[in-house]
Amino acid sequence: MSTLLIKGGTVVGVAGAIAADVLVDGETIAAVTEPGRISSADRVLDATGRFVIPGGIDVHTHMRLPFGGTFASDTFETGTRAAAFGGTTTIIDFAVQRTGEVVQDGLAAWHALADGECFIDYGFHMILGGVDEDALKAMDQLVADEGVTSFKLFMAYPGVFYSDDGQILRAMQRARGNGAMIMMHAENGIAIDVLVQQALARGETDPVYHGLTRPPELEAEATHRAIVLAGVARDCPLYFVHLSASEALEHVAAARDAGRNVFAETCPQYLYLTLEDQLGAPGFEGAKWVASPPLRSRHEPHRADLWKGLRANDLAVVSTDHCPFCMKEQKELGLGDFSRIPNGIGTVEHRVDLLYQGVVEGKLSLQRWVETIATTPARMFGLYPRKGVIAPGSDADIVLYDPQGHTRIGAATHHMNLDHSAWEGFEIAGRVDTVVSRGDVIVDGTGLHATKGRGRYLRRGLSSYLL
Ligand code: DUC
Ligand code: ZN
Numbered sequence: 001m002s003t004l005l006i007k008g009g010t011v012v013g014v015a016g017a018i019a020a021d022v023l024v025d026g027e028t029i030a031a032v033t034e035p036g037r038i039s040s041a042d043r044v045l046d047a048t049g050r051f052v053i054p055g056g057i058d059v060h061t062h063m064r065l066p067f068g069g070t071f072a073s074d075t076f077e078t079g080t081r082a083a084a085f086g087g088t089t090t091i092i093d094f095a096v097q098r099t100g101e102v103v104q105d106g107l108a109a110w111h112a113l114a115d116g117e118c119f120i121d122y123g124f125h126m127i128l129g130g131v132d133e134d135a136l137k138a139m140d141q142l143v144a145d146e147g148v149t150s151f152k153l154f155m156a157y158p159g160v161f162y163s164d165d166g167q168i169l170r171a172m173q174r175a176r177g178n179g180a181m182i183m184m185h186a187e188n189g190i191a192i193d194v195l196v197q198q199a200l201a202r203g204e205t206d207p208v209y210h211g212l213t214r215p216p217e218l219e220a221e222a223t224h225r226a227i228v229l230a231g232v233a234r235d236c237p238l239y240f241v242h243l244s245a246s247e248a249l250e251h252v253a254a255a256r257d258a259g260r261n262v263f264a265e266t267c268p269q270y271l272y273l274t275l276e277d278q279l280g281a282p283g284f285e286g287a288k289w290v291a292s293p294p295l296r297s298r299h300e301p302h303r304a305d306l307w308k309g310l311r312a313n314d315l316a317v318v319s320t321d322h323c324p325f326c327m328k329e330q331k332e333l334g335l336g337d338f339s340r341i342p343n344g345i346g347t348v349e350h351r352v353d354l355l356y357q358g359v360v361e362g363k364l365s366l367q368r369w370v371e372t373i374a375t376t377p378a379r380m381f382g383l384y385p386r387k388g389v390i391a392p393g394s395d396a397d398i399v400l401y402d403p404q405g406h407t408r409i410g411a412a413t414h415h416m417n418l419d420h421s422a423w424e425g426f427e428i429a430g431r432v433d434t435v436v437s438r439g440d441v442i443v444d445g446t447g448l449h450a451t452k453g454r455g456r457y458l459r460r461g462l463s464s465y466l467l
């Protein structure tokens with residue numbers, strides 16, 4: 001097996017930043033040593049001036065998600081290639097069971113989409129679009145046999161992915177029994193649909209009304225309701241996806257203060273973008289930023305509160321909710337009717353950089369950057385210590401990050417299969433320099449050095465955070 005020595009860098013982990021060399025043997029980290037201790041290897045990477053961090057883990061992506069009569073534009077091939085360029089070496093995507101479908105068939109369909117296509121390692125959560133007796137049994141089987149240990153439910157999207165409170169409670173009770181994590185899309189979809197119909201009846205059809213008909217109160221209400229239901233299910237582990245609003249965060253913080261098994265993630269779009277600046281762009285332009293939950297108002301404290309929540313660990317993870325749709329022929333489906341715009345933003349390539357910008361701006365410590373983009377995601381979803389840490393025995397998924405580098409984001413240079421960028425013109429005071437996945441240098445300054453299909457399916461264990 002060949003060896004790789006990463007020397008002269010600063011290894012950053014949750015415990016701090018130290019000058020250290022990293023020796024990789026085959027696919028695995030063999031040693032983390034004081035600088036200069038090992039002098040030779042089959043290949044040497046000079047990491048002088050670079051941060052050496054665990055590869056990014058994006059636990060919330062939607063490659064080829066069927067939505068609103070179309071499919072998310074990234075395949076597992078294009079999406080995982082883009083992720084690799086951005087320093088992400090593992091994704092967890094959402095397999096889908098639609099109402100009336102057999103859960104295992106949905107999982108098989110997602111394996112068929114990903115198998116042989118990925119540049120990086122990947123796992124699956126399961127979206128349950130129809131909680132019934134068969135789906136509940138399937139939860140046990142997926143946890144026991146398939147390495148799928150987390151299930152997403154929707155309090156939004158009536159008639160599509162929506163689960164009612166009874167279905168949610170039953171899934172939570174099952175999860176309490178088998179150790180799975182319930183992931184919740186918390187928006188009151190029934191009330192939202194009323195507001196949407198009222199807005200359309202008034203002739204309010206522009207993209208900005210997507211945001212105005214999904215107010216923060218309806219995210220907060222659903223968040224609180226889910227916390228109550230999980231409590232009734234004997235404190236079933238509960239993880240809120242894409243938390244966007246201050247009021248929802250307050251409910252999560254209160255539950256955590258009370259010692260509950262409640263966790264949450266946010267996404268870069270909620271940390272940086274706003275209803276007025278992006279979603280409210282003139283004409284149909286705002287469609288680029290139609291996602292659910294929506295971008296929140298710049299005149300309310302959401303963004304500052306989310307950064308605070310990240311520092312305080314009330315928000316444990318930053319994922320992307322990567323769900324790209326092109327303007328042409330996809331977002332355009334909602335011309336003249338915002339409710340028909342496919343929901344989603346493409347960010348899988350930029351999460352590591354966008355969160356590093358938080359470090360540059362003094363909103364996040366270096367350690368917390370690594371913790372929220374890699375270490376906690378691995379622990380939360382049963383991949384630790386195989387992933388998420390630079391330590392002997394762990395997979396050699398490593399990013400060399402150059403704090404002297406510079407990144408300018410835009411559609412002309414990104415690798416996602418997307419005809420625009422939600423991040424056009426964003427500047428980052430840092431740059432992904434080299435990306436190592438299980439010992440292979442898959443990206444460096446000269447480009448991509450990997451073939452599709454090298455990425456492996458990850459059977460995940462239970463969350464490390466379970467009591
Ligand atoms: N939100 C989105 O914006 N897109 C896909 C699904 C979701 O919950
Ligand atoms: Zn969602």
Ligand code: ZN
Pocket residue numbers: 060062241321323
């Ligand atoms: Zn999502």
